Amino acid sequence: MMTKMLVVDDEIEICDFLKTFFEERNYRVFTAMTGESAIRLVDQESPAIVLLDIKMPGIDGIEVLKRIKTFHPETKVIMVTAIETRDKIDEATRLGADNYITKPLSLEYLETDVKDKLESLVR
Amino acid sequence: MIYLQKRKRFLKRFVVFIILSSSLCVFVFILNLLFSHFSWNLDLYQHPLRLIFLTAFVATLFYKPFDYLVLFLFRRVFFRRKMARLQALKNASQSLIHTLDLKELSNLMVNTVSELMQQRVAVLVLWDQVRKIFWVPSSCGLAISALPKIHFEETDAMIRFLKDRHGLVEREKVLREFSWPEVYEISKGFELLGAQAVISIFCEDEWMGFLSVSGKKGGAPFSSDEARAIEDFAEASGFALRGALHVDELKQMNEKLKDLQARLLQTTKLAAIEQLAAGIAHEIHNPLTIISGKAQILLLKKNKQLDDKTLDQTLKTIVKQTKRAADITRKLLMFSEPTSSGKDVIEFESVVDDTLALISYQTTLDEITIRKSISKNIPPFMGEINEIREVFLNLILNAVQAVEKKGMVHIQIRYLERDGFIEIKIQDTGKGIPAETIPRLFNPFFSTREGGLGLGLFITQQIVHRYQGSIHVESEPGQGTVVLIHLPEKSASWGGDPLPAVPQEIKAES
Numbered sequence: 001m002m003t004k005m006l007v008v009d010d011e012i013e014i015c016d017f018l019k020t021f022f023e024e025r026n027y028r029v030f031t032a033m034t035g036e037s038a039i040r041l042v043d044q045e046s047p048a049i050v051l052l053d054i055k056m057p058g059i060d061g062i063e064v065l066k067r068i069k070t071f072h073p074e075t076k077v078i079m080v081t082a083i084e085t086r087d088k089i090d091e092a093t094r095l096g097a098d099n100y101i102t103k104p105l106s107l108e109y110l111e112t113d114v115k116d117k118l119e120s121l122v123r
Numbered sequence: 124m125i126y127l128q129k130r131k132r133f134l135k136r137f138v139v140f141i142i143l144s145s146s147l148c149v150f151v152f153i154l155n156l157l158f159s160h161f162s163w164n165l166d167l168y169q170h171p172l173r174l175i176f177l178t179a180f181v182a183t184l185f186y187k188p189f190d191y192l193v194l195f196l197f198r199r200v201f202f203r204r205k206m207a208r209l210q211a212l213k214n215a216s217q218s219l220i221h222t223l224d225l226k227e228l229s230n231l232m233v234n235t236v237s238e239l240m241q242q243r244v245a246v247l248v249l250w251d252q253v254r255k256i257f258w259v260p261s262s263c264g265l266a267i268s269a270l271p272k273i274h275f276e277e278t279d280a281m282i283r284f285l286k287d288r289h290g291l292v293e294r295e296k297v298l299r300e301f302s303w304p305e306v307y308e309i310s311k312g313f314e315l316l317g318a319q320a321v322i323s324i325f326c327e328d329e330w331m332g333f334l335s336v337s338g339k340k341g342g343a344p345f346s347s348d349e350a351r352a353i354e355d356f357a358e359a360s361g362f363a364l365r366g367a368l369h370v371d372e373l374k375q376m377n378e379k380l381k382d383l384q385a386r387l388l389q390t391t392k393l394a395a396i397e398q399l400a401a402g403i404a405h406e407i408h409n410p411l412t413i414i415s416g417k418a419q420i421l422l423l424k425k426n427k428q429l430d431d432k433t434l435d436q437t438l439k440t441i442v443k444q445t446k447r448a449a450d451i452t453r454k455l456l457m458f459s460e461p462t463s464s465g466k467d468v469i470e471f472e473s474v475v476d477d478t479l480a481l482i483s484y485q486t487t488l489d490e491i492t493i494r495k496s497i498s499k500n501i502p503p504f505m506g507e508i509n510e511i512r513e514v515f516l517n518l519i520l521n522a523v524q525a526v527e528k529k530g531m532v533h534i535q536i537r538y539l540e541r542d543g544f545i546e547i548k549i550q551d552t553g554k555g556i557p558a559e560t561i562p563r564l565f566n567p568f569f570s571t572r573e574g575g576l577g578l579g580l581f582i583t584q585q586i587v588h589r590y591q592g593s594i595h596v597e598s599e600p601g602q603g604t605v606v607l608i609h610l611p612e613k614s615a616s617w618g619g620d621p622l623p624a625v626p627q628e629i630k631a632e633s
Contacts, residue, residue, distance in 0.1 A: 010487075013409075013413040014412055014413055014416065021423075055488060057487055057490050
């Protein structure tokens with residue numbers, strides 16, 4: 001069975017290439033461009049892992065992180081964002097983010113990290 | 124009135140007396156002749172009382188006219204040139220007060236004294252109260268190379284000596300008056316200036332400096348009327364100098380203010396850009412992420428088949444995203460440009476569009492709707508593009524920040540043809556401004572935003588006023604805010620029919 005992944009970013013092109021990349025590696029990828037649709041999809045599809053941007057219109061990434069960790073604590077969340085400030089990184093980690101990657105990103109590194117986080121699930 | 128020294132006055136009186144007496148005798152003689160012709164015998168010689176009476180009568184009647192006559196003769200005929208020069212000096216003193224430029228005044232002073240008093244050298248030395256130094260604003264007849272040698276201290280004997288003296292001081296007299304070694308000190312001062320005489324310049328009680336002269340070509344000493352003339356001149360120049368020094372100070376302060384204002388404008392621009400930083404960074408980061416991501420996908424596809432379609436699409440995206448990043452940096456640069464010197468025709472719509480581009484990310488994030496209503500009949504407006512951009516950036520940023528989330532900002536520009544104004548209206552649905560705050564809005568360093576610099580509206584108002592325009596704010600808490608600007612159109616070259624304003628809605632894309 002294919003692992004479900006949710007990619008959340010307000011930029012459609014980013015959702016697009018992440019989806020392309022991971023679909024090629026046999027993941028089932030859902031995309032969301034707002035916080036609200038991200039939460040809805042998490043509830044609906046229960047993905048194993050979420051790649052989450054922070055700056056989004058409406059509900060922002062930090063809010064979404066909170067919700068996910070509250071209602072779906074087993075879901076792995078990797079913050080993928082342009083913001084690099086220390087306090088934002090600390091906040092996300094405190095709220096339970098499994099990793100924090102800044103954009104522009106290396107796809108190889110991301111792939112390795114995703115695999116890593118998912119493996120820990122299985123264990 | 125011209126002053127005649129004692130000697131001349133005596134001479135004049137003597138001359139008048141002579142003329143008067145002789146004309147009296149002539150008059151009496153003629154009278155007698157006249158009467159005897161008519162057989163009226165006055166018997167003046169026998170009746171001394173009548174003679175005395177007649178004499179007194181004539182003297183009283185004719186004294187003043189004769190006085191003027193002699194004065195006239197003195198001025199025009201006998202001592203003509205000298206009187207003319209002294210009169211010219213008198214006239215010059217009166218015109219001094221009208222000269223406000225310090226350099227011009229100093230030059231006028233030394234040149235006038237030099238020429239009219241026939242002095243080889245005339246040097247003006249002023250005391251700068253603030254910087255505590257002596258300086259020479261102007262000199263006549265002295266080589267530039269000699270100027271630096273003129274150096275005085277406040278404690279110099281000569282200076283102390285001069286501060287107490289009103290009136291022309293001649294070197295010879297000083298040498299006679301003072302004892303050695305004071306004289307030695309004082310005469311050193313004279314030597315430095317190459318002076319034969321020095322006169323202090325006072326303005327009321329304030330000692331301002333002194334004027335030194337080298338003496339006449341022949342070496343002749345000053346006559347008392349010459350001394351008097353120079354003293355009057357020095358007195359008049361005291362007042363004039365104070366005026367000119369004040370004007371000079373004001374000019375310097377004005378330059379400093381202009382400089383400060385230019386730097387303030389730069390600071391407000393930077394402050395505005397700071398607020399845009401997050402949005403701008405995002406607009407550069409994301410295109411880079413997309414380019415990097417898409418390129419990596421192609422690279423990681425190396426082993427597999429690369430179809431043309433995917434390649435094509437990817438490359439197109441890369442090009443598009445590159446342009447996006449370049450656009451935002453270019454717009455940023457436009458705002459950071461130092462003020463140019465020229466005026467251009469301002470296209471209000473494109474200025475608004477550029478500004479909106481800079482904040483587009485912010486507005487998207489906060490789900491703020493931006494509405495533009497820019498009418499098509501706005502006449503060409505001549506202005507400094509950076510100043511106009513500054514105005515729009517400040518006002519739109521304020522509106523966007525007031526609105527916070529899910530509000531609306533409406534930008535309207537229309538042409539009020541009848542009154543000849545271009546009206547710019549920026550309205551927001553933000554929290555509004557309380558009535559007591561409104562009068563303070565345009566004060567420098569007044570901000571309702573935490574960490575705000577408070578210069579945006581101040582600078583905006585300055586710019587609007589510079590174009591002879593007006594700016595008003597109407598607001599009520601909970602009702603939003605309207606900022607209204609009226610700019611007089613400078614050149615009305617539009618001749619077409621006005622089209623109705625077409626409102627355009629730019630909604631945030633999710």
